[in-house]
Amino acid sequence: MVQSKTMYQCAVCEETAVSWSGRCLSCGEWDSMNECRVPSKTKRIGGKVLSSLSSELSSEVMRLSEIQTPDVERLRTGIRELDSVLGGGLVKGSVVLVGGDPGIGKSTLMMQLSMSLASGGECVVYATSEESAYQSKMRATRLQNDVAETCPELYIIADTNLSHIEEAVEKHKPAMLVIDSIQMLFQASYEKPIGSTSQIQHCCMALVQLARKRGICVCIVGHMTKEGQVAGPRMLEHMVDVVLTFEGDRHDALRGLRSIKNRFGTTLEIGLFEMTGRGLSDVEDVASYLLQEEHEGRGSIVCPVMHGSRCLLVEVQALATGTLFGQARRRATGFDGSRLTRLAAVLEQHAGLELVDQDVYANIVGGLQIKDPATDLAICFALICARLNLFLPRSISIYGEVGLDGRVRSVPHGGQRQKQVSKRGFSNNMVPITRQQGELQNAFHFASVGDLVTYIQKNGIYVPTNNRLSDE
Template sequence: MKAKTMFYCTECGNETPKWAGKCPACGAWNTIVEQPELPKAAAKNGGKAPKAGLSARRAYPVSDLRADEEIRFPTGMGELDRVLGGGAVKGSLVLVGGAPGIGKSTLMLQICSKLCEFSKVLYVSGEESEHQLKLRAKRLRVESSSLLVISETSLGDVMESVALEQPDVLIVDSIQTLYNEALESPAGSVSQVKDCTMALMQLAKGQGVTVFVIGHVNKEGSIAGPKVLEHMVDCVLYFEGDRHTSYRILRAAKNRFGATNEIGVFEMRDEGLAEVENPSEMLLSGRPDDAPGTCVTCVMEGMRPVLAEIQALVVTSAAGNPRRTSNGFDYNRAAMLLAVLEKRGGLKVSACDAYLNIIGGLYLDEPAADLAAAVALASSYLDRPIPGDLVAIGEVGLTGELRTVNQLAQRISEVRRLGFRTCLVPAHRAESLHAPQGLQLIPVRNIGEAIRAALRPRE
């Protein structure tokens, strides 16, 4: 008898009886895949109405439910605790995604050193043997009798190990290697990922086990498997960075127990991941002196002010259609700033190729970086360097005016702490600001004033 199959959307998890080029639920194209149909469990009581005397799950008034504050515990990595919102929550399900080789397994194994001081940890690896895990743990100096490791890919065997060992923390590396023997589909398929994640979620909520799940990302940069996977878990963390560089950035895409705008910065070393408590110094290291087209700004990553370097290159275009490229900066906002420079700043950049790059792998998505980007573009176009001790903070409007940004006082305090002596700020907010000793605030009203103030000769 031919096995029945169903069609799933990898973007939203919607099930359809037949294939279609466009998902009828979310509208995504080319996301429908075919998988064997899940075995249907027998309906309770044969689908009949419950008989008298049978117990059923009751519903309770919301006023009678307890609302105790969640129990948090430190992971031993301050940067990870910051992204999680102050530490891991007991009974939560956390998904850590990232490209292969970026350091996800290293991060998870390193936190075991601290977790094993007050809890029992079960590390399930579907990609490495116990011997390989031992070699990695030895290199990371993770040694504890409370750390239990097992190389297993069967969901049933993993659940048996959990029932036998009764761990407080469960780490699964990775969800794409786990499979349920009751399903005919291969490991990593849509149905397997959904079913295994659902089982882990029931384990976390039912028994209070904190579960960390590692997931690989696809070529589009999202976690492989159905998009519904991210909706099932409590927290989604992305571990980002270039494998050819030593710095890594951990950011939260979803967090039911904290903010999603915090980042954690790590440096990959021979002995493992090291926390970078001051990412501004890391992002500004190696900055060239007296080079046109570079300017520093201060952005807020959660409650942490971070100084980032914006580099720009404007050259005469050899083609009829000038090229625009941005890396780490919104493309449409970069095009808007070029138009403002053309119309309000008097710079003929429409016939030039323009390139914007944010150093260190950051993505600047807040308007406070507008002024620094515009000044860097003007500096490259005019081939005049910006003083190395200058920082620009402000939002640029379509009429060329400068708008204020939030938490400006906290930003300028960080600017002074790192040794900068001059800061361009919007004029209508400068009067209410108290400049730290040694920092000069230059109020500017529009993009023209900002360019003149940034590029004028210094005494």
């Protein structure tokens, strides 16, 4: 009988130690050391355990020119935005991990994907561990009333035992397997608690081997932590081929599907969906969708931003009001809050805008998370208008990056941005000074935030603030 001994393994980096400690000495994570039992004959290299499942494999050394590169066989999903993010469809034999906040629409997306493939004649096995088979059918019926007739090759298995799911795959030989979700899956032969990092990693490895062996696509749904990472071991993202994150506000209709890892395509594409009563639908004209309610108001401006490889027109809003606290607050929605704090400091230092006693709020309408630095100038514009109680006509758009010295810097894809705003009918555009500024029509060029303040004070229309109601 093989004896075993107690060890402690980090749930993040899998470093092992003979004694428990509050912090992993390898990766620095706190409270990540979990007790585990390993065979005494297990080999240890560099502090990491090598079990029999990870035995050393010999491989022939080959020249790069001698390696055969077969054509990648893709499976079209029938969902335009999803195919765009994946790079043209699902690759056979690949594993896709889809993460997102609760209620964002992960299961809805996977069910629509399954129905789309099944209606095209492909066999799909949908393994749900969080719903019963009846609940899954109700979800599918809400998405499409005649799903039973149009998707005869869609099979539902409500089970958390991975061995039973593997038997279903062996029986039906599907083109795609959906696991919803990996955190609830377990294998009876592996004696670890359900949901533990070791159990999740073991099940994921088994699914990867299943996909490679059968040549099927495996889509895994994963929950997200409050830090925005997929729950479970960090190794989970390294084991799969594609990692997708589903983002957006669950109370808003717009959803964004972003690829943060893709071994078969680019990670620059972003898919946009609208959540409706009949499920997720592709957003045809994103600019029209985000700007469907056009109005003129103080502290509001349109900015062309690059969201992946697309140019979107988003509305940037700002509000400045006297603080009721000892320290003024800075709150941002739709972009990094530290940028708002930095831009407020730049406006105070280089433009003379008094914000030290003002609570400042900024928002990008639509629920998207924007990382494009071109929104810096738009945020500054909205803050200036909000603070000075001025507004300019809605026919203006603005973009540019603002440095700590108060200078406005140019950003990439200027031609694409100008094309989009011109298409939408914006006659006046505020842009940074560039070498190609002569090519831009109806454009005002700014070198610093001070120039922006001067322009707004000269051309802005004053809007008096509303008087507060008082008791008679």
